[in-house]
Amino acid sequence: MSAKAIYEAKGKEILNKFLGHHAVKNRYATVTVDTNWDQLVIDHPWLSTEKLIVKPDQLIKRRGKLGLIKVNTDLQGVKDWLANKIGKDFQIGKAVGKLKNFIVEPFVPHEQNEEFYVCIYSHRSADTVLFHHEGGVDIGNVDDKAVKVDVSVGENLTEQDIKDKLLTKVPADKQEILSQFIAALYKIYVDLYFTYLEINPLVVTKGVVHVLDLAAKLDQCGEYLCKQQWGEVDFPPPFGRDAYPEEAAIADLDAKTGASLKLTVLNKSGRIWTMVAGGGASVIYADTICDLGGASELANYGEYSGAPNEQQTHEYAKTVLSLMTQEKHPDGKILIIGGGIANFTNVATTFKGIVKALREYQQQLIEHNVKIYVRRAGPNYQEGLRVMRELGETLGVPIHVFGPETHMTAIVGMALGTREVPRPQPKQLTTANFLLPGGSPSVSRKGSDAELHKPGSKGGDTNTSMEAQLSSNKEISHEPLFTRTTKAIIWGMQNRAVQGMLDYDFVCSRKEPSVVAQVYPFVGDHKQKFYFGHKEVLIPVYKNMADAMKKHPDADVLVSFASLRSAYDSTIETMQYPQIRTIAIIAEGIPENLTRKINKMAREKGVTIIGPATVGGIKPGCFKIGNTGGMLDNILASKLYRPGSIAYVSRSGGMSNELNNIISLNTDGVCEGVAIGGDR
Structure with a gap:
């Protein structure tokens, strides 16, 4: 996920489109250094007839306490106040930046007891809704004060839940309108791929709701789904850093x-x-x-x-x-x-x-x-x-x-200058000549195979020593994801990755290739030629996933090279087949809401998800996903053709390869490694 903050004006524009009758539509005008005031008044006549509030719209928190809000003034008062602010440097903590973007709105008269606080934010398995019956600049530590409710992925937030769990300290005459507003707000939050939405204060006066101050973030990865609803969105840099x-x-x-x-x-x-x-x-x-x-x-x-x-x-x-x-x-x-x-x-x-x-x-x-x-x-x-x-x-x-x-x-x-620059040392290169007929082996395939199958080995069809220790605990049900007989289906025409997997299989002395089929809905059924060592093999390509699953019931891993736009649908389809125990999703840029739905279904079905935004994982001597481990020279140099005793988890594909190298130089090698990926 790429959570990006948006201007307050943009957030209010989106709410205006979709909140309907649940809140008064926000009226606002944006002011910059280049603003033509005469034209601005023509575009927004209320500027010259109503009391106003003005504040910077530059992702600045606690504007009230910083003296950056002018309330209950007229148009001339706004101009006078801005004269000393706009285009001028201002320091917030250690950040120094120019105040150059302001928002002007009608002032809403109200009492202190009519102010409330509401915030929604997302995390791995749920959205949390925070509410406090007292809002405004003096709310303090809202995490300690507010009541909260977690809404699990895929579930709805009902008005009754809101009344029972969030509004217990709200006057009875305001509970109905607030529950309707929060329910509508949460629906917009989910449907439009918000990741954070805070309103403080939220004012209920004279029987209507006003959104006064707003801070929001959108999941930029959801832009391809919500472009029409969002409209044009600028993601401003943090205060103190200019956009270049x-x-x-x-x-x-x-x-x-x-x-x-x-x-x-x-x-x-x-x-x-x-x-x-x-x-x-x-x-x-x-x-x-x-x-x-x-x-x-x-x-x-x-x-x-x-x-x-x-x-x-x-x-x-x-x-x-x-x-x-x-x-x-x-x-x-x-x-x-x-x-x-x-x-x-x-x-x-x-x-x-x-x-x-x-x-x-x-x-x-x-x-x-x-x-x-x-x-x-x-x-x-x-x-x-x-x-x-x-x-x-x-x-x-x-x-x-x-x-x-x-x-x-x-x-x-x-x-x-904290360490000397050494003279580069010549590196002994590792080649893959043994893959060619008559090539001299750099690694004994027989020795590798024997090591994998000897008693107490860390590899082979049985569990590694780590897995054996886990299995000895009766409270833990553990089964290895990959073995020397693991078979995979590849979604997408990634022939280079498939050939890399087959080369790795041969180096590890597997008797059969790990890839049994490819699925690609944009071509007809056919067979694709690859090499297993120096022998040609034909791997079938299916247009429909159902055909691939039916003809290869022993495949329990799917490696998905689907694009970010099709990865969700293809993954959901894959989980309809009980034979699949592990799915690796390579694509990055999948919206977090969709990823969370994938994870929820995977937990329900007992499927392990690796990714999204991952290069994959590797179990030396057994199986590797896609491009994990890089080219053969790196696989050999990092001793990834046979099991070691070190396991790792990495967020980064490149760093997982770096770990392979470091571990091989300092230990007996890797026993299992996975790059879990993730866009957050």
Whole structure:
């Protein structure tokens, strides 16, 4: 989920559309530095005839206590008050920003005892509705004071429940109108994919409801479902951080590609700039920079991931470099081009785009005294590091290049001077020649197979040692998700991922491929050719899921490469077949409301869900999901072809691969690992 705050004016516009008779329609006018007051009065005649209230609309909390609300004034009073505020710097805590967006509304006369508080927010298995019979600026710690009711996913909030559980301290003459309002508000909250909605105060006076102050967040992933109902939505940055056109350009580029491209400017004058591959890696690099004392100089936050092509990476890199070279820093600047071990992103392709951008900005990089630190691994990373090293010989800017032999965040310490820059050590490459006829095996397949089946082994068809310990506890019912005989159906025509799974099966000495079928509703039934070792195998592709399930009753795993728009429906359909015990949902960007419905049904049916927004998981020696573990050279280097004794859970696909590498270097290897994903 991507919960994004919206302007108060936008939130009230949405409520105006759908609340109907349950509340007085909000009248408001937005004022900025460029506002033409004469035209504004023509558009909103009530501005010159009614008492008014004015306040900033910039995601600022506790505006009343900060002195940022002017109430019960006329139009001239609004202008006079704004003259000292609009376009001026204002400090809230440590954040300093300009007040530049205000909302003006009619003042609603009312008594203190007519103010109430209501808030709705979402979490994993339910929505929580908070209510307090006293609202306003002095409400204090509402979590301790308010009464609450949890509404489970898929259930309704009835007016009677509201009266019985939330309105017990509300005067009897206001209970009916409030219960109707809250019930209608909750329906809008669910239907329009809100993730947070707070009204304080909510005023009930003269028999009608007024929404005075409002704060709201929408699930941006639900935009494709609610675009028409929402209308045009701007998601403003937090107070104290300006929105840059470069951020909008990257967001537009991101919307046009299946890859993920994100950019947030934190401190345009900062010294430390990053160009990081992967969402998980971007968090770790930012945290490491802050831990080493670079927080005040961290200029940006973002990521490129999901296999962007050379042109997309080039545009992304150009945008970062254009921002980086706008202001000079007396100590020079640092560019960290980092990332974990990619699962499927072609490192050479992305690096060629970055190298092209670096060449275009060569003169500016020299003038700004930039030092570049690179660390990356994954598919074709050797070629990517080679072109980066060659660039360092001609660019005129120091470039330090490292691969998977160097810890992912080590380059941060090098860049900030907390550790020395070592000479790169040659890395012994692991190849997959043994997959070819006559190839010399780097790994003994016989030895691997024997290790899996020897008594007390951590792999094989039986439980791992961890699983055996869990099974010894009679109160825990535990069955392994994957074994050496696990069979999977793939939703989607992801032939590269399927071939990767078959290559992994062969490396692990499985007797049969783990993939038994593919489902793709946009083609007719046919068979697709793949390789199991050096032998050709034909895997059937079905148009209908029912046919695949009927003809392959031994398949108990479904790996879904469905798009974010079709993943929900295809997952719900899959759970109608009792043979499926595990579903891995690769797609990211699925709205949280839909994900919660999937999870609820999965719990009811005893199905394990991995994802959404996951690369999958791996059980060495048994089975891997999709692109997990990356290419064969990484699988061999990380010893993922046979079981170890370390298990892990990761939120990030790239970081799960990084864990595979770290664990293999320091222990006997991985026994099971999963990237649980998640968009929140």
